[in-house]
Amino acid sequence: MSFVVATIVLASFGAALVIGGLLFFLRPHWLLDWLKGMAVFGLIFLGLYSLVIAINIGGYRSIHGLQTVASIATQRQGDEIWRVTLQPSGESPVTETLRGDQWQIDAQIIRFSGPLRWLGIAPGYRLERLAGRYTSLEQERSSPRSVVGLSERIWPDLWALDRQFNLPFVEGVYSNATFMPMRDGAMFDVRLSVSGLVAVPVNEEARKAVQLWDQ
Known part of the structure; x- marks a missing residue:
C-alpha cells in the first residue's frame, strides 16, 4: 500500500x-x-x-529494499570549509557550506507492526540533518559546527513519541551514515534499507578520499 x-x-x-x-x-x-x-x-x-x-x-518516504535515497558532492571553498550539495531522490537539491573534514547525514526510520503491517504499510524514512565534523577532537569541541536541518518538524511527532513512550504498532528507529571524508570533487551515494544508512563512493575522488582516510 x-x-x-x-x-x-x-x-x-x-x-x-x-x-x-x-x-x-x-x-x-x-x-x-x-x-x-x-x-x-x-x-x-x-x-x-x-x-x-x-x-x-505523509512526511515520510517508503523503503523498498536497498535503495539510493540521496547523492552528495563536496567542493573545497577554503581551509576546512566545503560547499556540499545534497540531492535527495526525487526532490530539489540542497547546497550548504559545511565546516570540518568529514560529513554525515542522519535519517529517521519508522516501522510498523500488527494491524498497520497487515495493511501493507511499508517502513518509511525521513532525512533529518546534514552535518560537518572535524577529525581533531580538540577542534570538534572548540571550532564552529555546521548542522543543517533537512525536514520540517511534524506535530505531534510520532517518531519522538514512540522513542519516549514505546507506542503500540510503531517502532521509531534512529539511523545515521558513517562519517565520510570531504574531498574536492568527491561524490557519494547514500543508500538505505530497513537496517540503516550507508554511504558509497561513486567517483575516483571519493574512492581516493576513503582510501586515504582508512590508512
Missing part, C-alpha cells in the same frame, strides 16, 4: 472513530454504563491515534 493511500485510509478511519465516539455523548444515558463509557473513550483514542499516524506518514 502506498503512503498516499495509507494516509487516506488511516485519516478516514480515525475521523470516523472520533466522530462516532463523540456522537455517543448526544445520548447521556449510554454513559451510565461504565463499560460502555470506557468503550467510547477507547474509540476516540483509537481514532486520534490513527489520525496521528496518518499525519506523520
Whole structure:
C-alpha cells in the first residue's frame, strides 16, 4: 500500500472513530454504563491515534529494499570549509557550506507492526540533518559546527513519541551514515534499507578520499 493511500485510509478511519465516539455523548444515558463509557473513550483514542499516524506518514518516504535515497558532492571553498550539495531522490537539491573534514547525514526510520503491517504499510524514512565534523577532537569541541536541518518538524511527532513512550504498532528507529571524508570533487551515494544508512563512493575522488582516510 502506498503512503498516499495509507494516509487516506488511516485519516478516514480515525475521523470516523472520533466522530462516532463523540456522537455517543448526544445520548447521556449510554454513559451510565461504565463499560460502555470506557468503550467510547477507547474509540476516540483509537481514532486520534490513527489520525496521528496518518499525519506523520505523509512526511515520510517508503523503503523498498536497498535503495539510493540521496547523492552528495563536496567542493573545497577554503581551509576546512566545503560547499556540499545534497540531492535527495526525487526532490530539489540542497547546497550548504559545511565546516570540518568529514560529513554525515542522519535519517529517521519508522516501522510498523500488527494491524498497520497487515495493511501493507511499508517502513518509511525521513532525512533529518546534514552535518560537518572535524577529525581533531580538540577542534570538534572548540571550532564552529555546521548542522543543517533537512525536514520540517511534524506535530505531534510520532517518531519522538514512540522513542519516549514505546507506542503500540510503531517502532521509531534512529539511523545515521558513517562519517565520510570531504574531498574536492568527491561524490557519494547514500543508500538505505530497513537496517540503516550507508554511504558509497561513486567517483575516483571519493574512492581516493576513503582510501586515504582508512590508512
